[in-house]
Structure formats: C-alpha cells, structure tokens
Amino acid sequence: MRAFLDNLRLALGTFLGNPLRSLLTLLGIVIGVATVITMMGLIEGLRIKVNNDMGRMGAHTFQVTKWPAGGFGRINWAKYAKRQDFEMPDSRAIEESCPSVGTVVPTDDEGGQKLSTPSAETRPSVRVFGTPANYPLVSGVSVQVGRYFNDVEALDGRHVVLLGTDVADALFPGMNPVGHEVRIKGRPFRVIGLLQKRGSMLGMFSMDNQVMIPLRAFHQLYGKARSLDISVQAKDPALFKKAQDEVSALMRRRRDVPANMPNDFEIHTNESVTASFNQLSNVITIAGVGVCLLSLVVGGIGILNIMLVSVMERTREIGVRKALGARKRRILGQFATEAILLALLGGAIGVGMGFGLVFLGNWMLGFPMHVPPWVVGLALFMSCGVGLLFGIYPAAQAAKLDPVEAMRAD
Amino acid sequence: MSAASGSAGKLIQVEDITRVFHVGGEEVRALRGVSFGIGRGEWVAIIGQSGSGKSTMMNVLGCLDTPSSGRYMLNGKDVSRMSDDELAVIRNVEIGFIFQTFQLLPKETALANVELPLVYRGMAARERRERAKAALDKVQLTHRMHHRPNELSGGQRQRVAIARALVSEPSMLLADEPTGNLDSATGEEIVRLFEQLHQAGHTLVLVTHEPKLAARCPRAIRLSDGQIVADGNGREVAMGTASDVLNVGGA
Numbered sequence: 001m002r003a004f005l006d007n008l009r010l011a012l013g014t015f016l017g018n019p020l021r022s023l024l025t026l027l028g029i030v031i032g033v034a035t036v037i038t039m040m041g042l043i044e045g046l047r048i049k050v051n052n053d054m055g056r057m058g059a060h061t062f063q064v065t066k067w068p069a070g071g072f073g074r075i076n077w078a079k080y081a082k083r084q085d086f087e088m089p090d091s092r093a094i095e096e097s098c099p100s101v102g103t104v105v106p107t108d109d110e111g112g113q114k115l116s117t118p119s120a121e122t123r124p125s126v127r128v129f130g131t132p133a134n135y136p137l138v139s140g141v142s143v144q145v146g147r148y149f150n151d152v153e154a155l156d157g158r159h160v161v162l163l164g165t166d167v168a169d170a171l172f173p174g175m176n177p178v179g180h181e182v183r184i185k186g187r188p189f190r191v192i193g194l195l196q197k198r199g200s201m202l203g204m205f206s207m208d209n210q211v212m213i214p215l216r217a218f219h220q221l222y223g224k225a226r227s228l229d230i231s232v233q234a235k236d237p238a239l240f241k242k243a244q245d246e247v248s249a250l251m252r253r254r255r256d257v258p259a260n261m262p263n264d265f266e267i268h269t270n271e272s273v274t275a276s277f278n279q280l281s282n283v284i285t286i287a288g289v290g291v292c293l294l295s296l297v298v299g300g301i302g303i304l305n306i307m308l309v310s311v312m313e314r315t316r317e318i319g320v321r322k323a324l325g326a327r328k329r330r331i332l333g334q335f336a337t338e339a340i341l342l343a344l345l346g347g348a349i350g351v352g353m354g355f356g357l358v359f360l361g362n363w364m365l366g367f368p369m370h371v372p373p374w375v376v377g378l379a380l381f382m383s384c385g386v387g388l389l390f391g392i393y394p395a396a397q398a399a400k401l402d403p404v405e406a407m408r409a410d
Numbered sequence: 411m412s413a414a415s416g417s418a419g420k421l422i423q424v425e426d427i428t429r430v431f432h433v434g435g436e437e438v439r440a441l442r443g444v445s446f447g448i449g450r451g452e453w454v455a456i457i458g459q460s461g462s463g464k465s466t467m468m469n470v471l472g473c474l475d476t477p478s479s480g481r482y483m484l485n486g487k488d489v490s491r492m493s494d495d496e497l498a499v500i501r502n503v504e505i506g507f508i509f510q511t512f513q514l515l516p517k518e519t520a521l522a523n524v525e526l527p528l529v530y531r532g533m534a535a536r537e538r539r540e541r542a543k544a545a546l547d548k549v550q551l552t553h554r555m556h557h558r559p560n561e562l563s564g565g566q567r568q569r570v571a572i573a574r575a576l577v578s579e580p581s582m583l584l585a586d587e588p589t590g591n592l593d594s595a596t597g598e599e600i601v602r603l604f605e606q607l608h609q610a611g612h613t614l615v616l617v618t619h620e621p622k623l624a625a626r627c628p629r630a631i632r633l634s635d636g637q638i639v640a641d642g643n644g645r646e647v648a649m650g651t652a653s654d655v656l657n658v659g660g661a
Contacts, residue, residue, distance in 0.1 A: 317515055319513075320513045323507055323513070324526050325498050326498060327494075327498045404474045407513055
C-alpha cells in the first residue's frame, strides 16, 4: 500500500512535470471515451423515451396487422402485400370466439392528409384515423375538450372529428375548435373534441398531428379495400398471453395457414415494438463499444509510445533507484502505475467531455439523453485496462535495466 | 575487528574473485583472482589506472555485479550467487553509494533524494523524513533540503549524496571517484568529511585513480590488470606507483 502511494505520487509528479505532452498522449483515449459516453447517452435516452412512449399505447393491448411494424431491417414489402387483408368480419370473429378477449377495436389510418377551414389549412402531413367509439379504451388517446364520438355516430358514419393539438393549433390558433367545421378530402366534418397532447414518439415524429373520425366515415373517404389494424385488449392483464394465443389460432384457421407455416399476419405488443427498438439499440451499443475499443487501442499505442520515451529519458533515474535498492517489481509497479494513471486520467477527461456533449445535445438539440452509470464505470475500467496493457511492456523494459549501465546513460 | 588482514569476522571478505566479460566474442578478464578482506571501521582506497579492473571491483563490492567465480562475503552473507532482487535488498541495507556524478534525481528535492533508500525499505513517510533530515544535518545541509540538485553547488550535491548514503545506516560507504567532478577546494572539503566519517566509525571504501586521494587513506589496494599488485599503507601504495607497474610488467 505504501509502495502504491509512493508510485502514485511519482506518477502524478511525472504527469505534472509534462502536462502538455501527457494530454496530447491521452487524446486517443479522451476521444474514445467521450464518443462512447455520448453515444450511450443518446441510445439510453432514446430507450427510456421509447419505453415511456410505448407505455402510452394502452394497457395489456396488442395489435393484429397485415404489415410488420416499422422494423429496422430490410423489409420485403412485396411479400407482405400478397397477404390477405384484415376486414370487419375478422374483427367480429375475434370478439365472438375468443373468450379471453375483452375489447376489440378495428382501426384504419391514412397519413399525408391536409385539413382545411375557409381561412387556414394544415400541411399535408396529418394522419387521419378511422376508429370505433371505444377507441380511447385501447389507446393512449384521451379527450381534452369536448367528447369522443359515440356508438351511434360511429355506426352511422357521421362526419364528426376530434383534432390533435398540432392540427388544432394550425387551424384554430388560440381558439376552442369545438363546434367549428373542417374539411377533410374536401368533405365537411364538425369538430366535437380536442385530443390531449401526447408529445412526440422517440422525440422525432409528433403524435399530435392527427385526427380521429368514425371508421365508417373513414371508409367513405378512403375506400374499403384496405386492411384494418385490429387492436385487442385482454379481459384481464393475466390473460394477455392467452388472448394472443387465441387470436393467433383463430386467425390461422380463418386464413387457412397450414400447420407447418408461420403466421401470415403480425401480432404487435408494446413489448414487441420495444424489443425491436432494443434490438437496434443493442446493435448500436455494440458498434459503439467497438468504436470505443478501437480508439482506446489508438490511445493505448500513444501510451505505449510515451512510456517507452519516458523509460528512455529516465534510464539514469531507474539506474539510481535500482542501485539504491529498488527491486524489479517496484520499478515495474512505478511505471505501470504511471501508465494506468495516465490512461485513467484520459478516461476521466473523456467522461467529462462526453457529459458535456450529452448536455449540449440535450440543451441545444433537445435529444433525450441519459448516461447510465455502468457506461462510465466501463469506460474508466477499459481505460485502466488499456493503460495496463500498453504500459506493461515499457515498465518491464525499465524493470530489467542493469543499474550500472543505466546510471551511465545520459 | 582488527584492521589488519586476517580472514574471519571481516565485514568484507573477497576470495579469489574473477570477472570475465564477453565482448563481441572476445573474452575480457577484468578481474583475475582477487582476494582481500576489509574490517569494520576501515578506510580503504582501491586505486588503479583505467582498465585496471577497479571499476569492475567497485561494481562487485557494491553488489551491482556478480563475480564470474570466487566468493564474496559481505557482513556474513555470501552475496556472490544472489539473484538481482536479493542483491537489491543487500544494496539497500548494507551499502551506501557515493558516485562521481552524484546520481541525484534531478526533479526531487535534496530531502526527497536522501529519503530514497528508505522508500525502498518500506519505511513510513514521517519516519523517513525525520531520518533524512538527520542525515542532511550530518553533512550540514539542512538549510538546503528543499532545493533541487540544480540549485546546489557541486560540493553541496556530493554532500546530499553522502547524506543519502548515510541515511540507511549501511555497513559500508562505497565511493566511486567522489572528488572527480569537484574542484580541488571542494574536493578537499569532501575528503575532510570522509575523515570525519572514518573517525565516527564508518567503514569507507573509496575507488579512485588519484594517488593523492589514495594517500589520504590509512590503507590502499592497488589493482593492475585485474590483479592486486600492492596492499598496504595508503601513502606508500599511492607513491609506489612506478615500481608496482614495473613489477607487473616483469611478472
């Protein structure tokens, strides 16, 4: 312990004796660690945000769809296009023959729509949802002002609409939109409600740039030759898995899927969407760790270099120390401590810089960022490892110097 | 503990030591069967021209090198076959080095330099500081202890080095041309210090090529061509240079 403290003091002395050179040497490690901290901060921030956003989707609900959800891999759309559409009878069948299922909500939606009033219009980016009256039960949607449409309006396909806050702000700035008329695809709709603000998904696309109309009205506007998304809520959270199995079996029967073939439809849960994001973030994490390792190796070579120079410059000192009774292990320890301290310092500066970047990203760009503590730990640990790995060879060179020869050096 | 050459109970007992180097396939025999003893409290000069083997002798005596054959007993321990790390411990405990070029660490203060041997003994910081101050006091340098070597004169540097040699209370002080880098007045100052240390009972071994310095020592051993050619009163050995060389040439 005493030897360690002495070594630490010596190492600090060396660093302070040559701060600029030490800092330049550390650049590789600093950059590597700063990169990994920033990247992990971004990923982790997104992960937390995704999990929160998914939580808003509605409790113990899953969705049956023709199309895979977003997905981050290469998707063969042509293959999915051949799949049979989901239609109202599918929805009704689920309701009637799946005992674990509570609520069934068929919906459809179309993006890129433009809404207008006589005096204003939105950009053509609004998503129009067609839903039954019970949609708020299975989604995170709730009404801020006014009311959702009722069963009668839904079954009649009345032209009533609820606006997302972005749409309301564009069409009725600073006004209560309820009672006014808007046009969707040229057809008049009466505003009966304003939706609660939901924020943006993943901090990127807004969930408030949308409107809700009865599904029947939606079909009148956009036609019926489309596939529904069927949201299904289990009767009880405990029956969640069972409900999925029942729906899956029913759909396979209805769609004549042979026993040895996979489903020709998708079942999404919050979990499955989150899982696919997590899968992506894991890939990025691994890539990030790879980048970090690479720059740590570069940094390590810097340390190797500076330590070799240091040993050469201090050959005489090493000789004196050995003559005065320093054992090999002690000299080895001295130089290894120096290398590790140097690397650790680089790591610490990198962590500081990483946090700085995370803060900047948060503050200037509004990215959700969160640096998990284990990343800091790992980064510092890896820095130490690099210091040891690349410092041990120069230290061993120092330790095996012959004192007489070494003292003769200049 | 008689000063004369007996064999048992000596601090240093060197028996038929050889040291052979292999330089580019050629054999260089730096020491060719050297035997002598040095008692506790003796002050002995080892004198010789360059190439006489005195530097090799100094390295062997200082446990910085091991003999090719023969036996070296230091303070009752056979150090001639020890490993590097064992020798490091012996150097730390038994030997206080004083070098021609002082060999102080340039970035450390005088005090830190003097503390160094105690650092490798694993002594607590406070105790080694106290001891280092006491050692600096012995060479009258307490007032300069927070200065770095480049802020000290040559004589002061050598006194710091002597304090460093004294601080570990070694069995012997081993000085290699201690006045070689000093002007004559400062050199004289250092020799006086050696005289005081000798009177205080320290064992001093002084390796030099200067007859004048050797003449100040009670005893001198002359090496030539890797062998002892004279061993006796310092003044006589130092002055008898010419005849000794002739003797060797005739042998």
